[in-house]
Amino acid sequence: MARRLKNKSLYCNGLAGVLLMAICVSPGVAAQFPDVIDQRSVLSTQASHATLLSIARAGERLVAVGERGVVVLSDDSGRTWRQVQVPVSSTLTAVQFVNSRQGWAVGHSGVILHSGDAGQSWTLQLDGRRAAQQELNDAQTAALEPNADEGAQRRLVAAQRLVTDGPDKPFLALSFSDTMHGLAVGAYGLVMRTEDGGMTWQSWMGRIPNIQGLHLYAVAQAGDRYYLAGEQGLLIRSLDGGKSFEKLDSPYEGTYFSLALDSDGAVLIGGLRGNVFRSRDQGNNFEAMNNPVPVSLGSAIRIGQQVLWVNQAGGVLRSTGDSSTLQPLATPAAPALTAVVDAPDGSLVGVGFAGTARLAISNVNATSSNPERAVAE
Template identity: 40%
Template sequence: MKVHRIGGIVVAFALAMPVAAPAADFQDVLDTPAMASPLAAKGLINGLALAGQRIVAVGQRGHIAYSDDQGKSWRQARVAVSSDLVAVSFPTPQRGWAVGHDGVVLASSDAGATWSKQLDGRNVGAMMVEYYKAQSGAESAKWVTEAERFAAQGAENPFLDVWFADDKTGFVVGAFNLILRTTDGGKRWEPWLDRTDNPQALHLYGIRAAGGDVFVTGEQGLVMRLDSAAGRFVAIPTPYKGSYFGVTGTRDAVIVYGLRGNAFRSTDGGANWHKIETGLQEGLTSGVAVGQRDVFLASQAGRLLVSHDDGEHFAPVKLERATPASAIVPLGADAIVVAGARGVRVQPLR
């Protein structure tokens, strides 16, 4: 099984063909630094984040680009791998993490100018096997078996999102309930496969803080909220059973969004959900809160929606042109950065 992000939508499909033996001159993308390219910010970009005032964009072939002049010009970062990257998080202006295919986790301590590898799919499985073998309890054998399955698959499974609360504590999530936590800035990662209410091992597509809690979203209507006291993610029922690609929200509201323009809002930590009338039929691929009450949603087709009332109501943003969108970040109050298959552009809002 392979999982890919296409135009901001994550899809999974089985491979029926046998895998050929690697050629003699094969170079593993996990050992090959990203190639320098003047088009790094103009190709497929899957993830965006702000490192202070700097815009950081991550995408295909390990390309990471950054801009210090509000998107007018871009520089390419030095990256230790050439795996496709799908998400990035900067909890502070200097410290950031990026994740992607081949189970790769990258870290930067210089605002995204250079990136080193903290983890990849060749060692994630072995790390999880070691961790669960050291655990006690009736279900420890079950999780050892699950970890061994990941180990046997090697670098096949991607991480699909990353979120850090600060420069020490963060999560990475991915395919088949793949979830790890660190509390020391990525020096050590702890598997949390056994700490999710996800018995079907559904893919985990998004993780963010919203409405005062931390939420994970996934396929088949999966939404989980972090129960800090219990140290696990607890499943929360929602009215929709299709995939949720992400989560965003303000201080008082959480919004989950996904396939076919579906989005739902809760103001009580997920106990009750209300459908948001988006007026869209295509997938919603990204969302971001701006200021105290504004929320933006972006669609696979590149359309933007804005709410000025904590996500209760949304209206379309007038665009000069709509291009496929996989990620958005605010650029002050007057513009928003949009990334996708055609690179990065800045969309004025006023």
Template identity: 35%
Template sequence: MKAIIKYAFPLVLLFTGIQVSSSAETEPALIADKAVKSLLLDIEMLESGRLVTVGERGHILLSDDQGIEWRQVPVPTREQLTAVDFLDDKRGIAVGFSQTILMTNDGGESWQLTHNEESFEQPALFDVQFITNEKIVAVGSYGLYLESNDGGENWESREIEGLADYYGFFSHFYSIQKITDDYWVMAGEKFIDGVDEDGFETSSALAAETRDGGETWQKLPTPYDGSFFGIEVDDKGYLYVYGLRGNLYISKDAGQSWQGQFLSTASGFHDMAILDENRWVLVGTGGALVYKTLTSTDIKKRKDLKGRAAVVAVDEDTLVVVGDGGIERLNLSQQ
């Protein structure tokens, strides 16, 4: 999201145009009756079935009944939270603006602030991934890359030289996925990859991999010159990257080649849930929801066109979706 400023700071600005404060919000989040209807940007389902969602003003909400009832929990910040990940039913992490990092050891009931840094150059974290019990990686704006090797207590900033553009600058890193302890993939904003014979800059969407546990990263060739907002991998090892203007690409050879998927929508895609080997769901701007089966592709939007940011499947036919309209619980058989 960021060749154009309106796409720059992910879903927050894509959805609502909210102005993000440059000062760290160190006060605790307010417990709000309407938090379930507030802007929520990510959702995670734990092994126990608990759902944890995060979003604006430091809101974190939990559900233990597949998304029917929700309760907000205390959080020591009012920063916009953009992503959440859990290692198991107890240990979790949430990240957001002002490089905010929160940790939990009780399944999301309570949260502790372990990192917060004001930075005009790299103001926000957009995704986070537990790699092992001790190693965690968080990525964000303008090449922001934070790494912890002690379970989230301390964080080190790294510059990933292999992902710099033609001029040595960095685009935004939006999504990181662990495939094995050593093999991870990343997707992000388009970057300038060269200058043609007429002197015009050329661009490519960012997809990248590491095969050595993050020591080195390499860009993957992509056929798209826009931005990717997310990357997923299925049980067969196929990679899916998705982003602006309805673009979805699938690779069956670890990113060496890609097949574009024609989807009759111009919505940007923000999250994907792979349901089984024949079914997947994408959600995005304008309230888009794409449901793909072996025999059909169904595309629908919210009537109010409020953006959808993230999705999880709680059973084979039920989705919980979060976004600009808060929390939705959808039955695929009724879509």
């Protein structure tokens, strides 16, 4: 894996720096640190000021996650926050709730956490050790099939390496369509699937056309359609509920960090240098969208009839189905934001390298062309 780590070193100094911290540490060095999978997160009165990477709504509650297993909750639209403890101290990279109570978070060391009470308590459903072993088991079975090809053998070798390396690979994104069905993706092509709410997880790495093991940064689904996006312009699609996947022709060779499906079903992808593309035919063809702020886009979220994008500088932009141009909604705050969500009171709440911030945007759905400054209230 040392060769791959060397090739990935450039990602340790940019948009994905925090997300990929685990990748930039060799297995030998990582082994010297306490096993964060087995250590509960540390409670701190300053948790809401920690580096936070993702935020989601659980009904009337906001849930944000970040470094060292920090999870903070707000019941007043982001004005005040309190920390809850989780069973790991791994950095958490993404969080999603499918209703007011059921949610999942993923992160470093291959961890997947579940909450059934709006983020108040969490259980560990999967970690990197079990994920690697699951992939090895599946790869061994596939290699013994009568029609096994060279690809099956390559998968087996890669799976054996996963087990040998230990739980040093992070999950970077997740997508649940309901309380039962979800997908988690991450570094080196990690893909895990559940159909029972996370009680069990299966490796889907053998289904994904990603021979190089490129990092997967984003995933989205709607019905039987799945879309995955990652480094070096990697775009993957399934139109049959995950039974088969195909690699799409990418309009861009750079890395994609964000992916969203708009209210009309169009596929939107964003990545390095502010490049944004849209497909109205399920990914067969893409058109470039105009982004007046050529800064890398780290996250995207659909809110009503629009998609909000957060760029590396902390700016927030909006795209709508009837426009081919992104509209700046908020100019950068200091420090940068990593994600935003619409709060129950209609405001926009962001998280980033200095924790949480209520943004000075009174109506997320406003259509004014005048950008507002994103500052903490």
